[in-house]
Amino acid sequence: MSDTQTSPLSPTGTERKLPFALQNDEDLLIVVRRHWLYFTLRMLGVAGAGVLGTVLGIVLVAKTFGFDGNPGRIAVGVIALWALYWLVRGYFTWYRYENDLWAVTNxxxxxxxxxxxxxxxxxxxxxxxxxxxxxxRHGILPTMFNFGDVRCQTAGEVPNFVLSGIPKPTEVLASIDAARDASRRSLRGAF
Known part of the structure; x- marks a missing residue:
């Protein structure tokens, strides 16, 4: 299955539970998540900051006063807290990626x-x-890997919907545009 899901299925083929209930006569058209590269770049930044800071801390302490005595124990605690902070931040980066989605219905x-x-x-x-x-679409990577933002301006309470970092944004735009036109035609036909 492609990155832009055309059914309520996840890429592994198991049913994805949507965080909302569909209304009467509402059909799910697409479910979109951020592009895997968008997520990977963020995780590399988090992992890089965590590993680099931890290694620099260890080297700095080893070259200055060492790990013996109270200063060494305090330094170990600070380095451990630094590493733990970046592990937790990495977890929540993954959590947000897994739980951030956009759905387009009819x-x-x-x-x-x-x-x-x-x-x-x-x-x-x-x-x-x-x-x-x-x-x-900004930059070389989004252009090469075909991901970007779809911006929808609305007349409702939320003036703008931004689907950011999604795969195949032109296809998503075409799907939203077609669904919008069909919705408007059905609304005109109701009167």
Whole structure:
């Protein structure tokens, strides 16, 4: 299966539980997560900061006063706290990647994000309220690996939806545009 999922299935083929319930007569069109490279680059930054700081701390302490005595024990504690901080930060970077998704149905766009265990933000905009859609791609890597941002300007309470760092943004834009047009046609047909 591609990075842009066309069914409520995860890449492993198991059913993905959506963080929201579908409304009556609502069909899921696509579920989109951030591109794997977007996540990998962030994790490399976190891992690099954690490893580099830990190694520099160990080398600095070893070359100055050593690990013996109270200063050494304090230094070990500080270095351990540094490493633990970056491990936890790495975990929550992964957690956010796993729990940050956008869904497009035949009625709305849903943005669901969980930054940590005690935070969940979900926004929804009706497709008929989507006024303008554009794709933004900055840099060499997003161009080479085909990921970027899809920005949807809406007339609803949430003025802008930004699907950032997603794979195949032009295909996602086309899907949203087609769903929006179909939603508007069905709304006109209801009157």
């Amino acid at each position: 009625q709305r766009i849903v943005d669901s994000i969980r930054r940590h265990w005690f935070h969940h933000r979900m926004s929804s905009a009706d497709l008929v309220d989507v006024e303008d859609i554009n794709v933004v």
